[in-house]
Amino acid sequence: MIGYVDTAPAPAATDALSLDVRGVQYSYPDGHVALRGVNLTVPRGERIALLGPNGAGKTTLVLHLNGILAGGEGTVTVGGLTVNRDRATLAEIRRRVGIVFQDPDDQLFLPTVAEDVAFGPANLGLRGAELAARVTDALDAVGMTEHRDRAPQHLSFGQRRRVAVATVLAMHPEILVLDEPSSNLDPAARRELAAILRGLPVTLLMVTHDLPYALELCDRALILDAGQIVADAPTADLLADTTLLAQHRLELPYGFQVQGRAPSYRIP
Amino acid sequence: MIGYVDTAPAPAATDALSLDVRGVQYSYPDGHVALRGVNLTVPRGERIALLGPNGAGKTTLVLHLNGILAGGEGTVTVGGLTVNRDRATLAEIRRRVGIVFQDPDDQLFLPTVAEDVAFGPANLGLRGAELAARVTDALDAVGMTEHRDRAPQHLSFGQRRRVAVATVLAMHPEILVLDEPSSNLDPAARRELAAILRGLPVTLLMVTHDLPYALELCDRALILDAGQIVADAPTADLLADTTLLAQHRLELPYGFQVQGRAPSYRIP
Amino acid sequence: MGAGHAHVLYRDRTSPVHRLPPEVKIAAMVAFTIAVVATPREAFWAFGGYAVLVVLVAAVARVGLRWLATRSLIELPFVLFAFALPFLGSGERITWLGLELSVDGLYGGWNILAKGTLGVLASLLLAGTTTMRDLLLGLDRLHCPQILTQIATFMLRYLDVLIGEARRMRVARISRGDDPRFLWQLRGFAAGLGALFLRAFERGERVYLAMVSRGYQGRMPEAWRDAGAATARHWLVAATVPLAATGIAAAALVLG
Amino acid sequence: METLAMHISNGIINGPVAAAFAALALVALALCVARGRQDLDDRLAPMAGLVAAFIFAVQMLNFPIFTGAVSGHLLGGALAAVLVGPWVGALCVAVVLIVQSLIFGDGGVAMLGLNITNMAILGTAVAYLLIALLLRILPRTVNGLAITAFVASVVSVLVASQGFVLQYWLGGTTDVGSSLGGLAGTMAGVHLLIGIGEGLITATTVVTVAKVRPDLVYALRSLRPIPAANPAPVGGGAR
Numbered sequence A, B: 001m002i003g004y005v006d007t008a009p010a011p012a013a014t015d016a017l018s019l020d021v022r023g024v025q026y027s028y029p030d031g032h033v034a035l036r037g038v039n040l041t042v043p044r045g046e047r048i049a050l051l052g053p054n055g056a057g058k059t060t061l062v063l064h065l066n067g068i069l070a071g072g073e074g075t076v077t078v079g080g081l082t083v084n085r086d087r088a089t090l091a092e093i094r095r096r097v098g099i100v101f102q103d104p105d106d107q108l109f110l111p112t113v114a115e116d117v118a119f120g121p122a123n124l125g126l127r128g129a130e131l132a133a134r135v136t137d138a139l140d141a142v143g144m145t146e147h148r149d150r151a152p153q154h155l156s157f158g159q160r161r162r163v164a165v166a167t168v169l170a171m172h173p174e175i176l177v178l179d180e181p182s183s184n185l186d187p188a189a190r191r192e193l194a195a196i197l198r199g200l201p202v203t204l205l206m207v208t209h210d211l212p213y214a215l216e217l218c219d220r221a222l223i224l225d226a227g228q229i230v231a232d233a234p235t236a237d238l239l240a241d242t243t244l245l246a247q248h249r250l251e252l253p254y255g256f257q258v259q260g261r262a263p264s265y266r267i268p
Numbered sequence C: 001m002g003a004g005h006a007h008v009l010y011r012d013r014t015s016p017v018h019r020l021p022p023e024v025k026i027a028a029m030v031a032f033t034i035a036v037v038a039t040p041r042e043a044f045w046a047f048g049g050y051a052v053l054v055v056l057v058a059a060v061a062r063v064g065l066r067w068l069a070t071r072s073l074i075e076l077p078f079v080l081f082a083f084a085l086p087f088l089g090s091g092e093r094i095t096w097l098g099l100e101l102s103v104d105g106l107y108g109g110w111n112i113l114a115k116g117t118l119g120v121l122a123s124l125l126l127a128g129t130t131t132m133r134d135l136l137l138g139l140d141r142l143h144c145p146q147i148l149t150q151i152a153t154f155m156l157r158y159l160d161v162l163i164g165e166a167r168r169m170r171v172a173r174i175s176r177g178d179d180p181r182f183l184w185q186l187r188g189f190a191a192g193l194g195a196l197f198l199r200a201f202e203r204g205e206r207v208y209l210a211m212v213s214r215g216y217q218g219r220m221p222e223a224w225r226d227a228g229a230a231t232a233r234h235w236l237v238a239a240t241v242p243l244a245a246t247g248i249a250a251a252a253l254v255l256g
Numbered sequence D: 001m002e003t004l005a006m007h008i009s010n011g012i013i014n015g016p017v018a019a020a021f022a023a024l025a026l027v028a029l030a031l032c033v034a035r036g037r038q039d040l041d042d043r044l045a046p047m048a049g050l051v052a053a054f055i056f057a058v059q060m061l062n063f064p065i066f067t068g069a070v071s072g073h074l075l076g077g078a079l080a081a082v083l084v085g086p087w088v089g090a091l092c093v094a095v096v097l098i099v100q101s102l103i104f105g106d107g108g109v110a111m112l113g114l115n116i117t118n119m120a121i122l123g124t125a126v127a128y129l130l131i132a133l134l135l136r137i138l139p140r141t142v143n144g145l146a147i148t149a150f151v152a153s154v155v156s157v158l159v160a161s162q163g164f165v166l167q168y169w170l171g172g173t174t175d176v177g178s179s180l181g182g183l184a185g186t187m188a189g190v191h192l193l194i195g196i197g198e199g200l201i202t203a204t205t206v207v208t209v210a211k212v213r214p215d216l217v218y219a220l221r222s223l224r225p226i227p228a229a230n231p232a233p234v235g236g237g238a239r
């Protein structure tokens, strides 16, 4: 298991909002508009699912949360710090926000699994036994300890996905953003990941197409479609509204049903 | 929808077995053993799911089915043709077997989506209106028609996955092999893909971690673990045997249950 | 991998030159350059004539002269060499502004400057009006050995793979708290390059195998190769420029 | 100045000599095509493309030597020879030169024969001969491979640069008289530095590949894997 006890003293976080995204618009260089004014707030410690059809802009939004993409309209604030072009600010934001990319090949680049997992914490200044412990714990958590000395690009897709998750867990970020973490994982690994995530004292934003998984992990869910947030509600309520889901190419697997509360959550 | 009516005259297929894999062993160049003697037969027209934990060797097995990987022990026979090093045989086998790779980035390489989808059928010798129709149909089937002139690397992950499926559908293969086709697809796309696959008159082998999806599409399922086939049975029976599933890191999502028949199918 | 569609030098517009099949453009460009190189260096007027031809083609191709001028800076090193020659050259010398210069060297410098520049301009006109993929198609139709066009095709594709993998590695690093100004600051330039090479290879290998799975056998599909191949009319149209150049070169040789 | 030497532009060497070397290059390339075809299997085809792309890309990053005016770049002959063998290797370098001359005007089209002779043929051949020799003499370790790649790079760059001097002596359009010796010296000096840079890049790249995928290194194909301590089998890396 990942223990967060050994974390460095928490920065003086005066802001109760972990993430605050306001009016973010973004077009890719080829002119394709991906985000058309996204507003979204995530209070500290909440676990939120980000749902939406293919091409909705979920990944584009995720890449804004630590300043990898920027340059459109709007602001992104992370625990009070606003993403800008300043190197020091960006470095601090990237320390706080850990992103697991949708494609594990975007995440892994060092010659061995262990080195890759150690890379983030080493950049945070950890050394020696502490660093080793971080690596061991993270690899343990995703069940990849026995592969620690292998080359990441020689792993199976699902194994790479697990290592990708470990690289971010090892950094003990305050805010954990996962883009489709469960895809290509075997069912047991999926459940194990859910248990780990549930046990972490972090703010969590998880992009997923697996609605039952979202329900299992997150109390609140958002739907992003065509670059805008179109719904924001407790996950159970949201998943109970089949009309809404169907409008956005979402649906529960056959035979799966949820009891919702009041359908009063749609965004105008 | 994909219509197979315009297919070139079917080759004289005397063999009722579409796929016949015997004693296949394989080690990667770095010495890692991935397959330890796989035996497997797929009768013509059947739809079979290939299940198993991460790193079991599923992708490695898939890459053997059209001779991309070879050189270990054992033989692979496709509709009576045995995979060997002969160029003509290989070309014919690759005409028959269409593989959708686990990572769409491995599959797409041309400047536009439409060209990429046209690549396979054009290699088969199609041209003009017939080629255009193949492309249009395949893109329609996966709902990517409006993106036909975009660059594949500028699509979202799920959109790339759909195009990857289209590139293979357009070839009208006799045997369709899909490595995790539903991962990263939105739920509606997942259902639409299932409907398409169910409608195709092909032999189908589908690798997946989504057990309900396997049940929905395939009558028979195999479990591959540590490079060996460890179970082969009707999907419903197999999924009903929770002990067996648990031994191989498989499990049904919470709340999902299947009625099985007799537990008499385990491989010795 | 959007390889080979366009490259930095391609000017995306429509013009009669853009529409010409690539093989005739390549042939015309090569023939023009050979005519230029064969011209005696003393025939100053002939080089003026070539320059006029280049300007005419640029106008028809709707390629701006300023673009041509900036892009031709690539030959700056040759220009430096050309300016060094009057000092290095042997034989008869003249004095100009107090500098003692070799006459042969002056001619040599001019020769390199004029022929080099015209050659670069001709290449730029080809590059500006032809996509990389068409260029390869043209080479293929000119019966360039298949193994060469195959290597060239992959070269273009893997340039994209290299760039793509370099981008991925950069994103992977900055989002985990590293702050590199260059990709290779991790363990020195070369180590980063080695890692990038291996990574690009393994990606490229998988892409190649996926192509092979879809029936690729070393050449792009025939349907694509044949579409828009040159007709006799195309050859005639494109031949005007090298023919004019050959005329100039012949005249220059005869007139001495 | 060496950029010039390495990518000879139109007008530096006279027509007859350029034509003679074009013929020579054509014959040599034809041989490479014939031999390369047998080599180019499913494993080598992507590698050949990547080697060409890598040389192409790295040639874009000229590294300055002494001053900005003098800059040099990777020639790639040694890298190509180690990874894809002499035949396909020469073709890779030739492809880079052809594409660069066609679309960048980098190296005159009329001088292509000279450029191909120097960099693709001479550079790769010298590198491969050295590699074949050194891999037999040196211990079969990572260090041995690194030294091999390094030495082969330095020497092949030097030889390629002297190819230009020879061509200039035969058909330089301007008679530099006694300065020819000076030219040879300058070329050698500058290219020693370039060769060292190229050697470092080649050695690290090759070692990285050999550690993870020894099966991809053509020069090691008929040898035992690194770091086996055994002597080379008969008929080792030379073929």
Ligand SMILES: Nc1ncnc2c1ncn2[C@@H]1O[C@H](COP(=O)(O)OP(=O)(O)OP(=O)(O)O)[C@@H](O)[C@H]1O
Binding pocket: A028, A029, A030, A032, A033, A034, A052, A053, A054, A055, A056, A057, A058, A059, A060, A061, A102, B153, B154, B155, B156, B157, B158, B159, B184
């Ligand atoms: N590099 C790019 N260049 C241009 N357009 C892009 C690029 N990446 C994504 N897009 C476009 O932007 C839109 C949003 O893409 P994004 O990747 O954010 O979608 P997504 O919600 O993550 O989808 P998925 O569920 O398929 O991962 C899509 O329409 C996509 O085609």
Ligand SMILES: Nc1ncnc2c1ncn2[C@@H]1O[C@H](COP(=O)(O)OP(=O)(O)OP(=O)(O)O)[C@@H](O)[C@H]1O
Binding pocket: A153, A154, A155, A156, A157, A158, A159, A184, B028, B029, B030, B032, B033, B034, B052, B053, B054, B055, B056, B057, B058, B059, B060, B061, B102
């Ligand atoms: N290129 C490679 N080099 C070395 N070993 C490899 C390579 N690719 C896969 N392996 C190893 O071979 C085994 C089988 O891998 P494979 O990709 O076939 O698994 P898989 O069943 O497809 O898993 P997943 O569900 O995660 O996709 C794994 O242990 C993996 O680490």
Ligand SMILES: [Mg+2]
Binding pocket: A058, A059, A060, A102, A179, B156, B157, B158
């Ligand atoms: Mg996405």
Ligand SMILES: [Mg+2]
Binding pocket: A156, A157, A158, B058, B059, B060, B102, B179
């Ligand atoms: Mg797999």
